[in-house]
Amino acid sequence: MNLGDEANTPNTIVNLDQVKQLNSATIYKVIEQHAPISRVKIAKVSSLAPASVTKITRQLMENGLISEVDLQVSTGGRRAISLAPNAHNINVIAIKLGQSLLSIAHYKLSGEKLLSKQISVPVVTESSSLIEFFISEIAKFITQPALINEKISAISMTISGLVNPKTGTVIYHSTSPLNNTPLVKEIQQAFNIPTFIGNHTRCLALAEHYFGATRQCQDSILVSVHHGVGSGVIMEGKVLLGKSCNIGELGHIQINPLGKQCHCGNIGCLETEVSDNAIFDKVKAAIAAGSPTSLSTSNFTIDDIYLSAANKDPLCQAIVQQAATYLGKSIAILVNLLSPEKIVITGKIVLSGDLIFDTIKQCTDTQTLPDFHHQLSVIPTELTPDLTLAAFALIKQAIYEGDLLQRIKV
Ligand SMILES: [Zn+2]
Numbered sequence: 001m002n003l004g005d006e007a008n009t010p011n012t013i014v015n016l017d018q019v020k021q022l023n024s025a026t027i028y029k030v031i032e033q034h035a036p037i038s039r040v041k042i043a044k045v046s047s048l049a050p051a052s053v054t055k056i057t058r059q060l061m062e063n064g065l066i067s068e069v070d071l072q073v074s075t076g077g078r079r080a081i082s083l084a085p086n087a088h089n090i091n092v093i094a095i096k097l098g099q100s101l102l103s104i105a106h107y108k109l110s111g112e113k114l115l116s117k118q119i120s121v122p123v124v125t126e127s128s129s130l131i132e133f134f135i136s137e138i139a140k141f142i143t144q145p146a147l148i149n150e151k152i153s154a155i156s157m158t159i160s161g162l163v164n165p166k167t168g169t170v171i172y173h174s175t176s177p178l179n180n181t182p183l184v185k186e187i188q189q190a191f192n193i194p195t196f197i198g199n200h201t202r203c204l205a206l207a208e209h210y211f212g213a214t215r216q217c218q219d220s221i222l223v224s225v226h227h228g229v230g231s232g233v234i235m236e237g238k239v240l241l242g243k244s245c246n247i248g249e250l251g252h253i254q255i256n257p258l259g260k261q262c263h264c265g266n267i268g269c270l271e272t273e274v275s276d277n278a279i280f281d282k283v284k285a286a287i288a289a290g291s292p293t294s295l296s297t298s299n300f301t302i303d304d305i306y307l308s309a310a311n312k313d314p315l316c317q318a319i320v321q322q323a324a325t326y327l328g329k330s331i332a333i334l335v336n337l338l339s340p341e342k343i344v345i346t347g348k349i350v351l352s353g354d355l356i357f358d359t360i361k362q363c364t365d366t367q368t369l370p371d372f373h374h375q376l377s378v379i380p381t382e383l384t385p386d387l388t389l390a391a392f393a394l395i396k397q398a399i400y401e402g403d404l405l406q407r408i409k410v
Pocket of ligand 1: 251252262263264265266269
């Protein structure tokens with residue numbers, strides 16, 4: 001075998017379909033960002049040849065993805081026809097599989113959320129029963145009166161666990177029998193609609209990048225504290241997945257070698273100390289041991305704990321600050337490795353306000369390279385809580401970076 005040829009093959013073969021896909025996506029994105037926009041301006045902004053712009057915009061129009069909207073007077077006095085996306089005519093379904101709830105929502109590709117529903121997930125031992133449940137609930141959702149006459153162009157689902165978005169497989173899910181299940185294949189076969197799957201936190205990082213705090217930022221990390229701790233890394237504007245497809249499992253950094261056993265099998269993982277449940281349990285134990293607090297000791301929620309910490313309740317403040325120190329230490333490791341511009345924190349923990357952000361910043365200021373922390377900001381999410389927005393972001397990614405644009409015909 002000629003090693004030189006082998007080494008060159010992936011870069012030298014020009015896959016025309018991929019080029020076409022990439023150019024279409026570039027043009028669609030330009031239209032979306034600058035609409036209404038003329039073909040001449042699209043060519044300028046995208047740096048593509050006017051002939052390519054004409055050809056690709058014709059195809060996008062034929063498939064119903066864009067349309068001519070109005071006449072715009074150009075600087076030379078000639079009237080040019082403008083183009084705009086037809087995103088308000090394209091329907092997609094975004095789903096989140098939570099620990100015990102399945103959330104399903106109908107969005108327009110423009111981002112408008114029209115309908116949503118939450119259903120309790122049955123406790124089952126076979127993955128086939130769970131797949132049957134998903135298919136039956138999706139079928140009920142898309143055949144309700146408001147949707148039955150609408151064409152659905154994509155379905156996506158996010159899951160808190162390890163997934164391979166490239167093969168559409170759930171690799172590991174701690175609270176269901178979905179391990180090693182080819183979920184995309186099953187749903188796609190049932191509905192004949194392009195289907196996508198992703199890790200919830202990674203897709204939330206994508207949502208933050210498309211619609212939230214990291215819109216103008218190429219390198220960022222979203223850290224989510226919920227029933228566990230996870231992160232999604234955006235590098236050069238794209239979610240970092242790697243070959244394993246699961247980069248960002250921050251919750252399993254060992255933070256307390258003498259701590260509790262984690263569900264992953266190891267001892268003292270970050271999420272055994274910092275998750276909502278872990279913080280709730282610590283406060284409960286401290287109250288039982290007689291620690292004074294302003295909380296109503298018989299009936300309080302995790303929200304109450306975070307808000308009381310912000311209001312300087314000594315018990316809640318001490319426990320949340322310790323959690324923030326652990327979190328800050330782990331985030332400092334990420335900053336040293338990846339040098340992001342922004343760290344975005346999401347989850348109810350942000351209710352603790354400055355206590356969380358000041359503690360984390362103190363850790364990154366003292367535990368990372370000066371060049372890295374001088375340019376770093378640690379900020380809360382800008383997204384309003386929406387369980388299915390991460391799955392919607394996954395569909396946007398499939399439009400911008402995958403072949404979904406080629407598969408939509410309205
Ligand atoms: Zn673990």
